[in-house]
Amino acid sequence: MDFTLKIWRQKSAKDKGYFQTYHVKDISPDSSFLEMMDILNDQLVREGIDPVAVNKGCKSEGPVAFDHDCREGICGMCSLYINGRAHGPDDDITTCQLHMRKFKDGETITIEPWRSAGMPVIKDLVVDRNALDKILQAGGYVSVNTGGIPDANAIPIPREDAEESMDAASCVGCAACIATCKNGSAMLFVSARVSSLALLPQGKVEAARRVKAMVAKMDELGFGACTNTRACEMECPKGISVLHIARMNREFLKAKIKD
Amino acid sequence: MSEKLNSKIPEGPLSEKWTRHKAQIRVVSPANKRKLEVIVVGTGLGGASAAAALGELGYNVKVFCISDSPRRAHSIAAQGGINAAKNYPNDNDSVYRLFYDTIKGGDYRSREGNVYRLAEVSNLIIDQCVAQGVPFAREYGGLLDNRSFGGSQVSRTFYARGQTGQQLLLGAYAALNRQIHLGNVKSYNRREMLDLVLVNGQAKGIIVRNLITGEIERYGAHAVVIATGGYGNVFFLSTNAMNSNGSSAWQCYKKGAIFGNPSFAQIHPTCIPVHGEQQSKLTLMSESLRNDGRIWVPKKKDDVEKLRTNKIKPSQIPEEDRDYYLERRYPAFGNLVPRDVASRAAKERCDAGFGVNETGLAVFLDFKSAIERLGKSVIEARYGNLFQMYEKITDVDPYKEPMMIYPAIHYTMGGIWVDYNLETTIPGLFSIGEANFSDHGGNRLGASALMQGLADGYFILPYTIGDYLAGKISEPKTDINSKEFIETEKQVKDKITKLFSIKGKQPVDHFHKKLGHIMWDYVGMARNEEGLKKAIVQIKELREDFWKDVFVPNTNDEFNQELEKALRVADFLEMGELMAKDALHRRESCGGHFREEMQTEEGETKRDDENFMYVGCWEYDANSADHILHKEPLKYEFVKIANRNYKD
Numbered sequence: 092m093d094f095t096l097k098i099w100r101q102k103s104a105k106d107k108g109y110f111q112t113y114h115v116k117d118i119s120p121d122s123s124f125l126e127m128m129d130i131l132n133d134q135l136v137r138e139g140i141d142p143v144a145v146n147k148g149c150k151s152e153g154p155v156a157f158d159h160d161c162r163e164g165i166c167g168m169c170s171l172y173i174n175g176r177a178h179g180p181d182d183d184i185t186t187c188q189l190h191m192r193k194f195k196d197g198e199t200i201t202i203e204p205w206r207s208a209g210m211p212v213i214k215d216l217v218v219d220r221n222a223l224d225k226i227l228q229a230g231g232y233v234s235v236n237t238g239g240i241p242d243a244n245a246i247p248i249p250r251e252d253a254e255e256s257m258d259a260a261s262c263v264g265c266a267a268c269i270a271t272c273k274n275g276s277a278m279l280f281v282s283a284r285v286s287s288l289a290l291l292p293q294g295k296v297e298a299a300r301r302v303k304a305m306v307a308k309m310d311e312l313g314f315g316a317c318t319n320t321r322a323c324e325m326e327c328p329k330g331i332s333v334l335h336i337a338r339m340n341r342e343f344l345k346a347k348i349k350d
Numbered sequence: 351m352s353e354k355l356n357s358k359i360p361e362g363p364l365s366e367k368w369t370r371h372k373a374q375i376r377v378v379s380p381a382n383k384r385k386l387e388v389i390v391v392g393t394g395l396g397g398a399s400a401a402a403a404l405g406e407l408g409y410n411v412k413v414f415c416i417s418d419s420p421r422r423a424h425s426i427a428a429q430g431g432i433n434a435a436k437n438y439p440n441d442n443d444s445v446y447r448l449f450y451d452t453i454k455g456g457d458y459r460s461r462e463g464n465v466y467r468l469a470e471v472s473n474l475i476i477d478q479c480v481a482q483g484v485p486f487a488r489e490y491g492g493l494l495d496n497r498s499f500g501g502s503q504v505s506r507t508f509y510a511r512g513q514t515g516q517q518l519l520l521g522a523y524a525a526l527n528r529q530i531h532l533g534n535v536k537s538y539n540r541r542e543m544l545d546l547v548l549v550n551g552q553a554k555g556i557i558v559r560n561l562i563t564g565e566i567e568r569y570g571a572h573a574v575v576i577a578t579g580g581y582g583n584v585f586f587l588s589t590n591a592m593n594s595n596g597s598s599a600w601q602c603y604k605k606g607a608i609f610g611n612p613s614f615a616q617i618h619p620t621c622i623p624v625h626g627e628q629q630s631k632l633t634l635m636s637e638s639l640r641n642d643g644r645i646w647v648p649k650k651k652d653d654v655e656k657l658r659t660n661k662i663k664p665s666q667i668p669e670e671d672r673d674y675y676l677e678r679r680y681p682a683f684g685n686l687v688p689r690d691v692a693s694r695a696a697k698e699r700c701d702a703g704f705g706v707n708e709t710g711l712a713v714f715l716d717f718k719s720a721i722e723r724l725g726k727s728v729i730e731a732r733y734g735n736l737f738q739m740y741e742k743i744t745d746v747d748p749y750k751e752p753m754m755i756y757p758a759i760h761y762t763m764g765g766i767w768v769d770y771n772l773e774t775t776i777p778g779l780f781s782i783g784e785a786n787f788s789d790h791g792g793n794r795l796g797a798s799a800l801m802q803g804l805a806d807g808y809f810i811l812p813y814t815i816g817d818y819l820a821g822k823i824s825e826p827k828t829d830i831n832s833k834e835f836i837e838t839e840k841q842v843k844d845k846i847t848k849l850f851s852i853k854g855k856q857p858v859d860h861f862h863k864k865l866g867h868i869m870w871d872y873v874g875m876a877r878n879e880e881g882l883k884k885a886i887v888q889i890k891e892l893r894e895d896f897w898k899d900v901f902v903p904n905t906n907d908e909f910n911q912e913l914e915k916a917l918r919v920a921d922f923l924e925m926g927e928l929m930a931k932d933a934l935h936r937r938e939s940c941g942g943h944f945r946e947e948m949q950t951e952e953g954e955t956k957r958d959d960e961n962f963m964y965v966g967c968w969e970y971d972a973n974s975a976d977h978i979l980h981k982e983p984l985k986y987e988f989v990k991i992a993n994r995n996y997k998d
Contacts, residue, residue, distance in 0.1 A: 232524035247492025
C-alpha cells in the first residue's frame, strides 16, 4: 500500500510548527501504524545521509519524533491525532494497535500531536504530559505504607464493585480524552482514578480528601471543565465511561458539603 | 574473585534464613536516614516499589525513568498474573511448594536461599497490593480469585483481568506518587542513565542524559539501585517495549560488576507470529490463555498444506485429525508445561513440517472446547481484552477460529550478579527485578516476574540496603564536582561525539535488525557449538561495521531518538557477544538454554550437573576488552536434584 502523509513538524516548544508532506510506498496492510512511521523515519534518516536526495530539494529535517514504547496498547506512551481523531479511525485501541489495513491504498493521512494548553509540544508529535503525573501526585493513592497489612482476604469486596473499579483502573494515561475535549478537560482521566479508588473499601477512608486535592490540582494546572459532550468517552482507547465523571462529581459534592 | 562472589546466603534451615538474616543486619535510625541519599534507576515494579518503600522509610530518594512518566515502565505490559503461596483455593499450596516449583522450573540453576525467601514474602505482596486498591479479580463471595499458570499443579496466580502488570504497577506508581508529593522522593522523567560513577571503588552516582534537552547531568548519592529490567531487545524482535534496553546493566558490568548467566533468555511460547520484514515488535498473548486454550497442529501434512494456502479454515479440521502435542507428550501438565518446554515443543512440530500460517512458523491455540464447556461469556470475562488485542492485530476473531501463536523472546533470567542482599560486586551498587540474575535459574515460571520485582522492591531491598547504608551515616553528601564525576561525564560526552562524527551510510535500525537475526538464528531457541562460534565472529564484525558506518542524524542538544537508539544498540552489540560466549561455554541444556548436542532421545533437555551446576559469572577486563569467566557453585541442601519431569 502507498500513502501520502501530512505530518506536523515542530523543532521544539519554542519554534513554530508546520505541516510537511511525505510519501511512503509498499507498506504491508498487516503493518501497524507505528511500523509505517518507522519505515518513514528510516527513509528520512537515509535522505539525510544521501546528499543527492538533499540536493533534490528534500528538506532534511531528520526523522519525525513520536512517543511510543510497549506497542501493545497498555503503556499509554503513544498518542497522535490521525485524520482528526485521537488514536486514529479504529475504536477502542491506542495508535500502536492501529493497522494499515484500516486505511485505503493511496490515502492521504494527516498526523498531528495532541493539542491542548496543558500539554505543550516538545518536538514534532511528542507532547509534555507531566501535568497528569502532578494530578495523581496530589492524591491519587491510598495512603498506606509498605508492610504491616492485614490479610488480603480480610475485607471481602463485592465482585461487581471490584469489576467496576477495574473498568476505571484500565486507564492508560494516554491523554486522548484531554486532547479530544473541546474544553481541554481532564475530567475523564481524573475521574477514572477517583472512581476506581472510591469503589473499594480501601479507598473510601480518604475519598473526600483525595477528590478535593485532585480536582484542585486539575483546576490549578489549567484544564477545562466538562460540558458533557462525551467526546472523551468516544475516543478513550479503553472505553472508560463518563459515568465515572458523574461519580467524581458526586464524591466532590459530598466532600464539599462536609466542609 | 571467589571472595567477591560470596553469595552471603545465611546459615540455618531454609525457613529460618531470612528471619535470621534480618535479625543480624544493621538498621539506620530515622534521624540518619534523612541524611542518606539513594538513586533508583528505573520505575517498573522493582524500581517504583523500591523508591516508594525507601521514601517511606525516610531516605532521600532520586528516581529516574526514560519515559515521560514512571507509569510507562514495561512491567505494565505483564498480563497474566502474580504468584503467591496463599493457598486460598485450599489445593495444598504452601511456601515450600512455590519454592520447589520455582527451583524445579528454573531447572536447578538458581539459589535455594534466594528462591525460598521469594516464596516467603510472596504473600505479603498480595496484602500490600490489595491495601493500595489494586482491583484483583474476585469470586462472588467477595474473596480473591486464583488461576493456574505453567509449571505448577496448583492455582496460585492472582490476576486483574489480562492487565495484572498494569494494575500492580499503578499500585507501586501510586505509592511512589505519594512519596513524591511528601517530598521524600524526587523524580526525574525522560532521563537516561549513561554511566555509573565510582568513587574509591564504590557506587556514588550516575551520569544521565536529559532526553528533552540533550543535557548531560550528574547525580550523586550514597548508594545506587539498578532496576532497569532485562535485555531481551538484543534480539531486535521481542515482546519487550521498544525503549527497554540493557544499557544500565552493561555500564555497571563495564565498571566491574559481575554479570550472571547472560545467555539465559526466556522464549515465550504464546506470541503472535511474525508477519513480515516490516515488523518492529512482537506481541505476547498471556500464558493464562493456556488455562483454557488447547495447543495443536494438524496430524496430516495434507491439512497443513491446505491451511497454509487458505483452502480450509482451522475450525474445519475434525478433532481426530488434530495433534494436541503438549497433552500427548506431557500428560501430567498438558498445556500448562513451563514456557521453555512449550516453546521447544512448538519448534519441534514446526521443524517437522506441521507448522501453520503462511510461513509455517505457527501453531494453534484453540478455545473451542472451553467455549463449548463454559460458554462464550465466561471466556470473554476471563480473556476479553486479550481476544480483542488479538483480533485488532491479526484481523481474525479468536472466538470463531483458533489463535495462531509462535515463541518469541520475552524475558532475561540472566542479569547483574547480586548476593543475598541484592548487592552487586561493586559496593553500594544494588540491582533488583529483571535486571539482576538471582531467582529464576535457567527458566522463569509464568507470573513470577511480577512477584520478584515487588518482592525485591517492597520487602527485601529496603531491609538489606540499610545494612550497607548503616556504614555511611557519617559520610557527607556525594560531591558531583569531584574528578570521578567530571571524568565519567567526559567519557560519556566523548562517546556521543564519536557517534555523531562517524557520519556513515546506515541508520541505527539496520544494525539492530542484523544483530537480531544473528541472535535469533544462533543464540535463540536452539543453540549449538558451530552456530555460537559463528555468532561470535559475526557480532564482532557487525560491531566494527557499526562504529564505521552508522549514521546518527541531528545533534546531541535536542530531543533525538536516533541518538538514544544508537547508544543502546552500541551496547547490545557487545552484550550479544557475551551472551553467545556464555551459551557456548555452557555445554549442557538447562531451562531455556537448549544446546542441541545435549538432548535426550525424546528431545528433552539434558543437564550436566557434574560440570555445570554453577552460575556463569562474567567479569569485564577493561585492559583486554575481554570477558573472564568465574563460577559460583550452586549447592542444593534441601531439594533433591532430579530431572525435570512434566510427563507424570
